[in-house]
Amino acid sequence: xxxxxPITSLQRLPVYLNYLKTLGGGVTYVSSGxxxxxxxMGEVLVRKDLAYTSAQGRTRVGYLLSxxxxxxxxxxxxxDKKNAAIVGAGGLGSALLAYGGFVNYGIELxxxxxxxxxxxxxxxxxxxxxxxxEIESGITSHAVTLAVICVPAKxxxxxxxxxxxxxxxxxxxxxxxLLRVPEHCVVRNIxxxxxxxxxxxxx
Amino acid sequence: xxxxxPITSLQRLPVYLNYLKTLGGGVTYVSSGxxxxxxxMGEVLVRKDLAYTSAQGRTRVGYLLSxxxxxxxxxxxxxDKKNAAIVGAGGLGSALLAYGGFVNYGIELxxxxxxxxxxxxxxxxxxxxxxxxEIESGITSHAVTLAVICVPAKxxxxxxxxxxxxxxxxxxxxxxxLLRVPEHCVVRNIxxxxxxxxxxxxx
Numbered sequence: 001x002x003x004x005x006p007i008t009s010l011q012r013l014p015v016y017l018n019y020l021k022t023l024g025g026g027v028t029y030v031s032s033g034x035x036x037x038x039x040x041m042g043e044v045l046v047r048k049d050l051a052y053t054s055a056q057g058r059t060r061v062g063y064l065l066s067x068x069x070x071x072x073x074x075x076x077x078x079x080d081k082k083n084a085a086i087v088g089a090g091g092l093g094s095a096l097l098a099y100g101g102f103v104n105y106g107i108e109l110x111x112x113x114x115x116x117x118x119x120x121x122x123x124x125x126x127x128x129x130x131x132x133x134e135i136e137s138g139i140t141s142h143a144v145t146l147a148v149i150c151v152p153a154k155x156x157x158x159x160x161x162x163x164x165x166x167x168x169x170x171x172x173x174x175x176x177x178l179l180r181v182p183e184h185c186v187v188r189n190i191x192x193x194x195x196x197x198x199x200x201x202x203x
Numbered sequence: 204x205x206x207x208x209p210i211t212s213l214q215r216l217p218v219y220l221n222y223l224k225t226l227g228g229g230v231t232y233v234s235s236g237x238x239x240x241x242x243x244m245g246e247v248l249v250r251k252d253l254a255y256t257s258a259q260g261r262t263r264v265g266y267l268l269s270x271x272x273x274x275x276x277x278x279x280x281x282x283d284k285k286n287a288a289i290v291g292a293g294g295l296g297s298a299l300l301a302y303g304g305f306v307n308y309g310i311e312l313x314x315x316x317x318x319x320x321x322x323x324x325x326x327x328x329x330x331x332x333x334x335x336x337e338i339e340s341g342i343t344s345h346a347v348t349l350a351v352i353c354v355p356a357k358x359x360x361x362x363x364x365x366x367x368x369x370x371x372x373x374x375x376x377x378x379x380x381l382l383r384v385p386e387h388c389v390v391r392n393i394x395x396x397x398x399x400x401x402x403x404x405x406x
Contacts, residue, residue, distance in 0.1 A: 010404055014397030015381050018356075022380075039381055076400050084399065091301045095294030096395065101379055105400035145406075146399055153221075170402035172395070176304055177225075178218050178242055186405045188398055192299065192375070194217030195391055196287065196349055197279050197308035199373035201213055202389045203348075 009049045014105075015039065016050065017072040023065060031062030078106045083143050087159050088150035089114040089129050092174055096148060098125035110142045135159070139166045146170045153177040160187070212252045217308075218242065219253065220275040226268060234265030281309045286346050290362050291353035292317040292332050295377055299351060301328035313345045338362070342369045349373045356380040363390070 019039060023030065032050065036043040047057070055071035057063050073079060084102065086093045089112040097112055112124060115132040122129050130138045138144075147168045149156050156175035163171060164185055171187040173179050176194065181187045222242060226233065235253065239246040250260070258274035260266050276282060287305065289296045292315040300315055315327060318335040325332050333341045341347075350371045352359055359378035366374060367388055374390040376382050379397065384390045 005404075007401075007405070010401045011397075014394060014400060015392075018379055018394070018397075019381065040383060075404070077403050078400070082403060091298030092295070095298045098294045099395065101394075101396035102399065105396050105403075107396065107399055107403075146403060148395075148399065169406040170399070172399050172402060176221055178222065180243060184406075186402050188402055189218075190393060190395075190398065191217060191221070191304075192302065192351075192393075193304035193308050193310065194214075194221075195393065196305065196310055196351065196373070196375050197217060197281070198210075198213045199375060199389050199391055200280050200285060200308075200310075200349060201208075201278070202210070203372040203387075 005052050009052060012041075012045075012049050013053070013072055013076055016046070017069065017076065020065060020069050020072070027065050029058075029061040029063065030065050030068065032057065034062070076105060078104065080106050082107050082145055083110045084108065084146035084148065085110060085139060085142065085144045086112045086148045086150060087114075087132065087135070087163070088112075088152075089116070089119050089124055090150060093148075093150035094124050096150065097127050107146065110144060111138055113138060132159075135162050136166045139163065139168060144168060147172070149173045149175055149179070151175055208255050212255060215244075215252050216256070216275055216279055219249070220272065220279065223268060223272050223275070230268050232261075232264040232266065233268050233271065235260065237265070279308060281307060283309050285310050285348055286313045287311065287349035287351065288313060288342065288345065288347045289315045289351045289353060290317075290335065290338065290366070291315075291355075292319070292322050292327055293353060296351070296353035297327050299353065300330050310349065313347060314341055316341060335362075338365050339369045342366065342371060347371060350375070352376045352378055352382070354378055 032047040033043050036046045053071040053075040055063050055068045084107050086096055109127055112129045113132040113135050114129050119129045120131045147163045149159055151159055153175045156177050160179045164181055169185050173187055173189045176191045178189055179187045235250040236246045239249045256274040256278040258266050258271045287310050289299055312330055315332045316335040316338050317332050322332045323334045350366045352362055354362055356378045359380050363382045367384055372388050376390055376392045379394040381392055382390045
């Protein structure tokens with residue numbers, strides 16, 4: 001329930017966390033100015049973003065690095081274990097199953113769903129591939145609250161509706177279609193090709 | 204050179220385009236109100252975004268569908284062929300090589316680069332995998348202006364620096380690290396795990 005925090009600030013918090021984790025063992029304190037310079041951002045913005053967490057900066061020295069990392073991890077729920085599933089075990093879905101980065105945020109990928117008989121019952125990167133016809137029972141039995149949609153565009157809304165109906169509240173969507181979900185759910189659409197096209201329009 | 208158009212508007216243009224393309228052959232005109240309702244957005248916002256393109260709405264009936272699609276495609280450069288390369292032909296890189304959606308935006312993936320001797324010289328989804336040690340000559344000979352970075356975080360900035368040095372202006376970065384590029388370049392960082400974590404914080 002972070003509806004009081006702007007989405008743009010929320011999206012920067014993992015960036016700070018990633019950066020702070022790269023700082024070597026010799027660093028004890030880090031200032032908002034140093035973070036701002038390292039990331040090419042404004043110092044006021046950094047301080048404002050970090051103020052949403054429980055971290056307390058100290059005059060002159062800044063934040064105690066370990067405390068700031070802990071505050072960001074707590075805010076981002078890195079210590080709360082959450083189960084996620086991937087729907088669509090094609091190239092992208094399989095790549096995400098093999099990607100280890102989710103665990104840093106307390107997210108465990110517990111299963112994938114696919115409708116390809118050749119894939120159902122196998123494992124990809126150690127995760128079971130379940131029958132997409134059984135999304136409802138799989139989501140419930142694995143206590144999944146997050147999902148990543150990697151199915152073709154024409155199936156994405158149907159998949160989203162089924163996920164939402166069985167309690168999934170957060171969806172990351174890679175299908176190139178804008179998904180509609182009820183207000184109590186959140187969805188983020190990542191259209192890789194469109195992102196690249198927009199970058200071209202900007203350069 | 205679209206520095207006059209807000210990035211948030213730019214990012215919505217592919218969403219409109221995708222939606223308009225799903226409209227059946229029976230539709231000749233489409234109004235900003237109909238688009239807004241279909242996508243769950245405000246009508247004023249839709250009209251403002253579309254005004255950045257050359258499309259002209261007509262009183263009462265709205266936009267001629269074919270004209271609006273053409274205007275969006277022109278604005279997004281879908282008809283200008285651009286060569287792109289992927290650096291890092293692991294799971295995610297390979298999945299993107301096989302993904303057909305880039306062609307809709309005039310983007311052709313011409314090659315991948317990797318440092319794995321077992322991959323160099325092979326093809327993935329019909330695209331040659333070149334030696335990452337030869338990024339500079341490969342980028343130049345294939346006239347690549349866009350790149351997608353799918354290498355591990357610790358190599359990403361080095362790869363970005365090399366791409367920029369040989370003329371790449373737009374970079375889509377999937378490595379979980381914030382890349383720094385010169386001002387004449389644009390980079391978009393997509394950290395999949397962080398995106399999912401942020402969604403959890405919002406739900």
